[in-house]
Amino acid sequence: MPATTGRTTAPDGLVTPPAGAGGRPQERGREAGTRLYGRDPELRLLSDLTSRGLAGAGGALLLRGEAGIGKTALLGAARDAAVRQGARALSAVGVQSEASVPFAGLHQLLRPVLDRAPALIPRQRQALLAAFGMAEGVAPELFSVGLASLELISGLAETAPVVLVVDDAQWVDGPSGEVLAFVARRLDTERAVMLLAVRDGHDTVLNDAGLPELALAQLDDDAAGALLAARAPGLAQAVRDRLLAEAAGNPLALAELPAALSGDGVRQASAPWLPITRRLERTFLSRAAGLPAAARTILLIAAADDEGDLAEILRAAELLDGTPLSVGSLEPAVQARLIELDGYDVRFRHPLIRSALYQAATPSRRLAAHAALAAALDGHQERRAWHRAAASPGPDDDAALELEAAARKALARGAPRAAAVALRRAAQLSAADGSRGRLLLRAAEIDFELGDAAAARRKLAEARSARLAEGERLRLILWTEALNEESWYSPERVRVFADVADQLAGSESDGAALALRALWPLSIGCWYGNPAQETRDLVVKTARRLGRGDGDPMVLSIAACADPVKEAAWVLGEMPEVVPESVADPAEQHALGASLTAIWAFDLSWPFLCASVDGLRRQGRLGLLGEALASQAWAAVHLGKHRLAESAADEAARLSRDTGRPRWALVADLALATLASERGDQERANELIRTTEAELLSVGAQSILGFAQFARGRHALVNNQHGDAFEQFARVLDPSDVAYHPYVGYLGIADLIEAAVRTGRDEEAERHLAALDAVAKRTTSPFLRAMAAYARPLVAPDDAAEPLYQQALDSGLSRWPLHRARLLLAYGRWLRRRRRLLESRPPLRAAMESFDALGIAAFSEDARAELRAAGEAVGRPAPDTLDRLTPQELQIARLAASGMTNREIGTQLFLSHRTVGFHLSRIFPKLGITSRGQLRLADLGGD
Numbered sequence: 001m002p003a004t005t006g007r008t009t010a011p012d013g014l015v016t017p018p019a020g021a022g023g024r025p026q027e028r029g030r031e032a033g034t035r036l037y038g039r040d041p042e043l044r045l046l047s048d049l050t051s052r053g054l055a056g057a058g059g060a061l062l063l064r065g066e067a068g069i070g071k072t073a074l075l076g077a078a079r080d081a082a083v084r085q086g087a088r089a090l091s092a093v094g095v096q097s098e099a100s101v102p103f104a105g106l107h108q109l110l111r112p113v114l115d116r117a118p119a120l121i122p123r124q125r126q127a128l129l130a131a132f133g134m135a136e137g138v139a140p141e142l143f144s145v146g147l148a149s150l151e152l153i154s155g156l157a158e159t160a161p162v163v164l165v166v167d168d169a170q171w172v173d174g175p176s177g178e179v180l181a182f183v184a185r186r187l188d189t190e191r192a193v194m195l196l197a198v199r200d201g202h203d204t205v206l207n208d209a210g211l212p213e214l215a216l217a218q219l220d221d222d223a224a225g226a227l228l229a230a231r232a233p234g235l236a237q238a239v240r241d242r243l244l245a246e247a248a249g250n251p252l253a254l255a256e257l258p259a260a261l262s263g264d265g266v267r268q269a270s271a272p273w274l275p276i277t278r279r280l281e282r283t284f285l286s287r288a289a290g291l292p293a294a295a296r297t298i299l300l301i302a303a304a305d306d307e308g309d310l311a312e313i314l315r316a317a318e319l320l321d322g323t324p325l326s327v328g329s330l331e332p333a334v335q336a337r338l339i340e341l342d343g344y345d346v347r348f349r350h351p352l353i354r355s356a357l358y359q360a361a362t363p364s365r366r367l368a369a370h371a372a373l374a375a376a377l378d379g380h381q382e383r384r385a386w387h388r389a390a391a392s393p394g395p396d397d398d399a400a401l402e403l404e405a406a407a408r409k410a411l412a413r414g415a416p417r418a419a420a421v422a423l424r425r426a427a428q429l430s431a432a433d434g435s436r437g438r439l440l441l442r443a444a445e446i447d448f449e450l451g452d453a454a455a456a457r458r459k460l461a462e463a464r465s466a467r468l469a470e471g472e473r474l475r476l477i478l479w480t481e482a483l484n485e486e487s488w489y490s491p492e493r494v495r496v497f498a499d500v501a502d503q504l505a506g507s508e509s510d511g512a513a514l515a516l517r518a519l520w521p522l523s524i525g526c527w528y529g530n531p532a533q534e535t536r537d538l539v540v541k542t543a544r545r546l547g548r549g550d551g552d553p554m555v556l557s558i559a560a561c562a563d564p565v566k567e568a569a570w571v572l573g574e575m576p577e578v579v580p581e582s583v584a585d586p587a588e589q590h591a592l593g594a595s596l597t598a599i600w601a602f603d604l605s606w607p608f609l610c611a612s613v614d615g616l617r618r619q620g621r622l623g624l625l626g627e628a629l630a631s632q633a634w635a636a637v638h639l640g641k642h643r644l645a646e647s648a649a650d651e652a653a654r655l656s657r658d659t660g661r662p663r664w665a666l667v668a669d670l671a672l673a674t675l676a677s678e679r680g681d682q683e684r685a686n687e688l689i690r691t692t693e694a695e696l697l698s699v700g701a702q703s704i705l706g707f708a709q710f711a712r713g714r715h716a717l718v719n720n721q722h723g724d725a726f727e728q729f730a731r732v733l734d735p736s737d738v739a740y741h742p743y744v745g746y747l748g749i750a751d752l753i754e755a756a757v758r759t760g761r762d763e764e765a766e767r768h769l770a771a772l773d774a775v776a777k778r779t780t781s782p783f784l785r786a787m788a789a790y791a792r793p794l795v796a797p798d799d800a801a802e803p804l805y806q807q808a809l810d811s812g813l814s815r816w817p818l819h820r821a822r823l824l825l826a827y828g829r830w831l832r833r834r835r836r837l838l839e840s841r842p843p844l845r846a847a848m849e850s851f852d853a854l855g856i857a858a859f860s861e862d863a864r865a866e867l868r869a870a871g872e873a874v875g876r877p878a879p880d881t882l883d884r885l886t887p888q889e890l891q892i893a894r895l896a897a898s899g900m901t902n903r904e905i906g907t908q909l910f911l912s913h914r915t916v917g918f919h920l921s922r923i924f925p926k927l928g929i930t931s932r933g934q935l936r937l938a939d940l941g942g943d
Contacts, residue, residue: 038223053193065216068252094171102415105176144620218249232258281356437466586615640817680857706744
C-alpha cells in the first residue's frame with residue numbers, strides 16, 4: 001500500500017502532528033491507569049519481556065481476551081514503559097474494513113520507518129515496496145516480504161530498541177498476519193519485542209503461529225471494586241452493586257459504564273440486563289448523540305475507513321454531506337473521548353467505539369459513507385475497489401470489475417490469498433449470467449495452487465450454477481475431479497477426468513499443462529492410497545497423452561507416484577535424458593526429485609532436490625522449500641549423508657510450521673527421530689516418535705504412519721532389539737495394519753530381513769527376500785537391488801554366505817554407506833565366529849571407521865566390541881567437535897566459511913543479519929576459534 005500523501009515526516013521517521021492537534025497524553029495515561037487495576041502480574045510479565053527485548057533478547061507475546069478486558073490498556077502501558085527506557089515504538093491497529101486489503105496492516109506498522117528501506121539489499125527492498133504497491137516488478141513471495149520486514153526492524157534496532165504493538169490483530173489482513181507471525185518467531189536475538197492483542201472467538205493466522213500467549217481473565221471482586229471506586233467515587237451503593245454485577249470484572253465496562261448514568265442513576269442501574277459489549281456500545285453512542293452533525297459525519301467516515309488518515313477522512317466527509325470541514329470539526333469528538341489525534345492519524349480510543357458507531361448508522365448511511373470514501377480514494381485502486389464494493393447494495397458489474405483489477409494487483413504484490421478473496425467478492429457482485437462463474441473459477445484455481453482444497457471446492461460448487469464459456473466449463477469439471485478424493489480410487493472418475501483433460505488440451509494453448517497440474521494430486525493419491533491397477537494405468541496413460549514429449553518432468557513425476565512398481569523401470573530409463581538444468585521451475589525440480597524418492601531412486605533424486613532447494617530458497621518460496629527440504633532430508637538419510645540430513649530436516653520442520661504445513665513438519669520430525677536413534681540419542685528419538693505419532697493420529701494422517709514405523713524399527717535395530725525391530729518393520733507391510741504402506745515398507749525391508757535372521761525367523765526372512773528380489777528386478781531400482789545384495793548373505797546358509805558378502809561389498813553397496821558399513825560389520829562378525837580372527841579385523845575396522853564418520857554411535861560401539869573380541873586393541877572414538885553445534889549453527893558455520901556475509905547468510909536462511917551474528921558468537925567458542933578466518937580453516941565436515 002503506498003504511503004498516504006499529505007503527511008509530514010520528521011527525519012527520524014516520527015510523524016509530526018499538525019498545529020493544534022493532540023491526543024491528550026496525560027488524560028490517556030490516567031484512563032489507562034484506571035483500567036489496569038488488578039493487572040499487576042500481567043503488567044510485570046509484559047515489562048519483563050520488553051526489558052529483555054531492550055537488552056537484546058527479544059520475543060513476542062500474544063494477549064488474548066474478550067472485548068474490554070484490558071488488552072489495549074496493557075499494550076499501551078507496555079509501549080509507554082518501553083519508550084521511557086529509550087525504545088522506538090511502532091504501532092498498528094487492525095480494522096475490519098481493511099482486512100481484505102493485502103499488506104495494509106504491515107504498511108500501517110512500518111510506514112513511519114519506510115524512509116529506511118533504501119538501506120535494505122535490493123532484493124529485499126524490491127519485495128517490501130512491491131508488497132506496498134510502491135514499486136513494480138515480479139510478484140514478491142510472502143516470506144521475502146517477511147524477511148525484508150525483519151531486516152528493516154533489525155536495522156532500526158541497531159540504533160535503539162524497538163517495541164512493535166499490534167492491537168485488534170484479529171482484523172489485520174491475512175498477508176500482514178503471516179508476515180507478523182514470521183517476524184515474531186525470529187526476534188529472540190533482536191533488540192525488539194512484538195506485542196499483539198487478539199479478541200476471543202476470532203480465528204486468525206496468529207492462532208497457529210506458536211507464539212507464547214497470555215489470556216486475560218476478568219478482574220476479581222477486590223480489583224473490580226477498586227477500579228469502580230477510582231472511576232466513579234460518588235455512586236450510590238445500589239448503583240455500585242448493580243454495575244459491579246453487570247460489568248462482571250470487565251475493566252472497560254467498569255471504567256465507562258458510570259459515565260452513561262445520568263438523572264436517576266438507581267433507576268438506570270436497574271434496567272433490563274444487556275450483554276457487556278452492547279452496554280458499552282450504548283454508552284459510546286450516548287456520547288456521540290449530542291455531538292454536532294459535522295462531528296457525527298466525521299466519526300461515521302472514520303469508522304468505515306481503513307487507514308485513519310485525517311485528510312482522507314475530512315475529504316470523504318465533505319463529499320458525504322457537501323459541507324466544507326476542518327480539523328476543528330473533530331474537536332467535539334475528541335472532547336467526548338471518542339477519538340484522538342496522533343499526528344495526522346485519527347484513532348478511536350477503543351475498537352468498540354468504531355464498531356458501535358458503524359453498526360448504529362442506518363444501512364443507507366453506511367453505504368453512502370463507503371461511496372464517499374471510494375470517491376475520495378481515486379488514486380488508491382485496491383482500497384477504492386473495496387469501498388465501492390461495500391457501497392453496492394446489490395449486483396454491480398462496474399464494482400466487480402474494479403475488484404477483479406484489485407485481485408490482479410494483489411497477485412502482483414505477492415498476496416494470492418487476498419486475490420482469491422477479492423475475486424470471490426467480485427463474483428458476488430456479478431450477475432449469474434455475467435462474470436460470476438469465471439471469477440469463482442479463477443479464485444478456485446488460486447486456492448488449489450495454495451493447497452487450500454476445501455476453499456477451492458466451495459468456490460467450484462458456487463461456480464457450477466453460473467454461466468461459463470465452454471473452456472471454463474471444462475476447467476470447472478477438471479478441477480472438481482482433481483479435488484474429489486474419490487477420483488483417486490475410481491477408474492470411472494479418472495476416465496471422466498481424462499476425457500475432460502483431452503478436450504481442454506485441444507481447446508486451449510495451455511490446456512495440457514493445466515491438466516497435468518490437476519492430474520498431479522491424483523498421482524499423489526495413488527501413492528498414498530491403494531487404488532485398483534486400472535486406476536493407476538488410467539492416470540499414467542492420461543499423463544503420457546498430455547505430456548510435451550519424452551522426458552517431460554511432469555509426466556515422469558506423475559508416472560512414478562501413480563504406479564511406482566510398474567512404472568519405475570520406464571521412469572529410470574528416461575532419466576539419463578533429464579538433468580536439473582533442463583527443468584527451469586524449482587517446483588518442478590522438487591516434484592521430480594520427490595517422485596524419484598517414491599520409486600526408491602534416492603541417488604538420482606539427489607541433484608534435483610538440491611537444485612530445487614537452492615532455487616526455492618532464492619525465490620523465497622518457503623512453503624515449498626519446507627517440503628523440498630523434508631524430501632531432501634529423507635533422501636540424505638538413505639544415502640548416508642547424515643549431517644546434511646539433520647540440517648535439512650531441522651530447517652524443514654521449522655519452515656513447515658512457519659508456513660502452516662504441519663504434516664511436512666511431522667515428516668521432517670520423523671527423519672530427525674531416525675537420525676537421533678542412529679546417533680545414540682534415544683531419549684530424543686523416543687520423544688519425537690511418540691509426539692509425532694500422536695499428532696498424525698489426531699489429524700487422520702494415517703498414510704504417514706509408515707514413516708513413524710520405519711523410525712521405530714530403526715530405533716530398535718540400532719539398539720540390538722531385533723525382535724522389536726522385526727515387529728515394527730513388519731507392520732508397514734501388513735495390509736491389515738493401520739500403518740500399512742508397501743512403498744514405505746520397502747525402505748526398511750533389508751532391516752526387516754536382518755531382524756528376522758537375528759531372531760531365528762528364517763522362513764520370514766526368506767519370504768521377504770524373495771519379495772524384495774522380485775520388486776528389485778521389476779523396478780530396476782538401484783536402491784532395492786543394493787538392499788537385496790545386502791540381505792542375501794544374511795539369509796544364506798553358512799557354506800554359501802561368503803561369496804555373497806564379497807559380491808555385495810565389491811559393487812552393490814557403494815552408494816549406500818550405512819548399509820555397506822553394516823554389512824562389513826556382519827561379515828567381520830561372521831569371520832570372527834569362525835575363528836578367522838586376522839581376516840575379520842579389516843572389515844570390522846572399516847565398519848568402525850565408517851560408523852564413526854557417519855556418527856552412528858550404537859553400531860560403532862558394536863564394531864569396537866567385535867574388534868576387541870578379534871584381538872585388536874581399540875580406544876573410544878574421539879569426540880566430534882561438530883557435535884557441539886546445533887544443525888542450524890552448523891549450517892551457518894558452513895555458509896560463513898564459504899565467504900558469505902551475515903546479510904547473505906540471513907537471506908539464505910530467512911534470518912536477520914543480527915541473528916546470524918548472534919549464532920556466530922556462539923559458534924566460535926564451541927569450535928575453539930575466535931575469527932571468521934579461522935572458521936574457513938576449520939573442518940566443518942560434509943556429506
